[in-house]
Amino acid sequence: MRFQDNWSTATLVSTRDLAPGIREFILRPDNHVCAPYAVGSHLKLSVLxxxxxxxRSYSLVGEAEPQGYRIAVRLAEDSRGGSRYLWSLQPGARVDVTSPTSLLQVDWQRPQYCLVAGGIGITPLLGAAQALMRKGADVSLHYAVRSRRDAAYVEELSTLLGERLTVYAADESRRLDLAQLFSGLxxxxxxxxxxxxxxxxxxxSAWSGCGRAPTDLSYETFGSSGRLAAEPFKVRLRGSREEIIVPRDRSMLDVLNAAGHEVMADCRRGECGVCAIDVVEVEGEIDHRDVFFSAEQKHENRKLCTCxxxxxxxxxVDTLERTDA
Ligand code: FES
Incomplete structure (x- = not known):
């Protein structure tokens, strides 16, 4: 990785189960300083x-608090292993963390803000809701979950937002209609x-269907969510006989780097595009899980985000590495 992160050690102060399969972790850095950070900030953590x-990279939950950094981690069945590792930790454990960084640019001058969360996607939006409420903005939060018991932070959000919060629980037959929501903004x-x-x-698709500017829709996702189930796949390198297997629990980025083919990375969440490499040929199907490329670019399959x-x-693929002649 060529991008410089500022790493330090932190202590896991406490954990709290928020919903089945979702656990909150409070991490206090050794310098005890949790300086204010930008909305949409993430933290990288070293895991085994x-x-x-x-x-692994996790969204910080809420605005900075004196007790430490707050993250919430879903124990994913299809996890590559990071969430399993974190769930194995007990208070007092020591972990290496980076300083928070954010790629999200929020325009604070808008007349209305609509926050939309799906499942564990609520984590970065709690801090956004707090900041917008503090600024007196016109904000609403629409939170879609399978069931109300799966919804993390509902009480905290309800206290913060009151009627500006709507929870859509699929098992209550209440579904979020994005086209309808967007057309009413x-x-x-x-x-x-x-x-x-x-x-x-x-x-x-709903946003462009309403004739809205693409730049007025900001989003992020979690890297474990794709259209296809995670399964091992093969990577061939252009101009080489080498074939590399990417196991179901590792990223293509990690496997390429471990095999000595340096691929740059930064966010490791499919947001910045730094890890993108050229696709030469596909025998099968690519499951683009990033939010960096547009739908058209993904359809063209000329590049993919390896993280x-x-x-x-x-x-x-072509990693654009060239040996000196
Ligand atoms: S490292 Fe940012 S998209 Fe892959």
Whole structure:
């Protein structure tokens, strides 16, 4: 990785189960300083996956608090191992963390803000809701979950937002209709959305269907959510006989780097595009899991973000590494 992160050690102060399969972790950095951070900030954490050091990125929940950094982690069945590792930690455990960083640019001058969360996608939006309420903005939050018992932070959000919060629980037959929601927003409104890939695709389509500017829809996702189930796939490198297997529990980025093919990375969440490499040929199907490329670019399959995207079958890529002649 060529981008410089500012790492320090932190202590896991406490954990709290928020909903089945969702646990909150409070991490206090050794310098005890949790300086204010930007809305949409993430933290990278060092984890051990299969005994090997690895890095995961998590959204910070809420605005900065003196007791430490707050993250919430869903124990994913299809996890590559990061969530399992974190769930194995007990208070007092020591972990390496980076300083918070954010790629999200919020325009604070908008007449209306619509926040949309799907499942664990609520985590970055709690801080956004707090900041917008503090500024007296016209804000509403629409939170879609399978069931109310799966919804984290509902009490805290309800206290903060009152009637500006709407929970859509599928098992109560209450579904979020994005086209209807977006068509009711005022001109100049902006949407911040975080949810699984299917929700993002639906939102982009509903947003453009309402004739809104693409730049007024900001979103992020979680790298584990794709259209296809995670399964091992093969990577061939252009101009080489080498074939590399990407196991179901590792990213293409990590596997390429471990095999000595340096691929740059930064966010590791499919947001910045730094890890994108050229696709030469696909025998099978690419499962683009990033939010960096547009739907058209994903359809063209000319590039993929190696930190989150996967494939079924075989992908031939060009990492643009060149050996000196
Ligand atoms: S490292 Fe940012 S999109 Fe992959």
């Amino acid at each position: 996956v299969g005994g090997q050091p690895d890095v 005022s001109g100049g409104a902006t949407v911040l959305l975080c949810g699984p890939m299917r929700m993002l695709d639906a939102a982009r 989150v995207s996967r494939a079924h079958g075989v992908v031939t």
